[in-house]
Amino acid sequence: MNYRMYSYVTRELRELVEATFPVRPEATGIFGHSMGGHGALVIGLRNASIYRTISAFAPISSPMRAPWGEKAFSRYLGADRETWRDYEATELVRRHGWKGPPVLVDQGTKDSFLATQLKPELLQEAFGAAGAPLELRLQAGYDHSYYFIATFIEEHLRHHARFLAARP
Numbered sequence: 001m002n003y004r005m006y007s008y009v010t011r012e013l014r015e016l017v018e019a020t021f022p023v024r025p026e027a028t029g030i031f032g033h034s035m036g037g038h039g040a041l042v043i044g045l046r047n048a049s050i051y052r053t054i055s056a057f058a059p060i061s062s063p064m065r066a067p068w069g070e071k072a073f074s075r076y077l078g079a080d081r082e083t084w085r086d087y088e089a090t091e092l093v094r095r096h097g098w099k100g101p102p103v104l105v106d107q108g109t110k111d112s113f114l115a116t117q118l119k120p121e122l123l124q125e126a127f128g129a130a131g132a133p134l135e136l137r138l139q140a141g142y143d144h145s146y147y148f149i150a151t152f153i154e155e156h157l158r159h160h161a162r163f164l165a166a167r168p
Contacts (some may be wrong), residue, residue: 009039010047029053029160033149034113036073037062037105041089041123045098055104055158057149058111061123062090068117090126101163104134106152108142 009030018025030051032040037059044054063069064084073084085091107120114120120136127134142148 005039006043009043013052023054024164027052027164029055029164031055031156031160032059033055033057034144035063035068038063038069041103042087043094044085045092045096046101047088048096048098048100052100053163054098054100055099055156055159057090057106057108057152057156058108058113058118058144059089059123060117060118061119061121062126064088064091065122066117066119084168090122092125093130093132097130098127098132100133103127104139104156104159105134105136106139106148107136107146108139108144108158110141111144111148113144 001133014025014028017023028051030040030044031037033056037056040054040056041059044051046088055166060066060069063073064081064139073081073087077083077087085095105120105123107118111118120138124134139152140149142151
């Protein structure tokens with residue numbers, strides 16, 4: 001299994017940023033788009049002691065239950081679907097919960113991947129079952145594009161800033 005991207009984001013990139021910029025390591029958030037949005041969810045949920053806030057644009061909510069995700073997981077993680085659960089946001093929140101501020105997720109209602117790949121209702125269901133806070137916003141008329149992200153990125157940055165501004 002290839003852990004290079006995971007260790008790069010959770011360790012190497014963090015160390016580089018901390019060594020290069022005047023940051024507060026205890027005030028770290030993570031976000032991403034599409035499969036990167038799912039990655040942000042997984043990394044944040046698996047590393048709640050590092051990542052205090054999480055947000056995502058149009059994440060693949062449950063790769064185990066989406067054709068593209070099944071293809072990617074089988075190639076990266078092998079055929080054993082039980083192994084996939086450790087890299088599946090809906091499974092992680094059900095098992096471990098989330099005690100941080102609401103996870104912010106924006107999803108365009110005109111996204112061509114919405115029904116077959118992204119399935120935000122599965123994420124909403126999992127967070128609800130875990131009693132974990134989720135702010136799922138369905139954005140009318142938006143698709144999966146740059147314009148969708150460009151329209152709402154400031155709100156995501158403000159979301160992170162609001163919850164990371166307070167010192168523990």
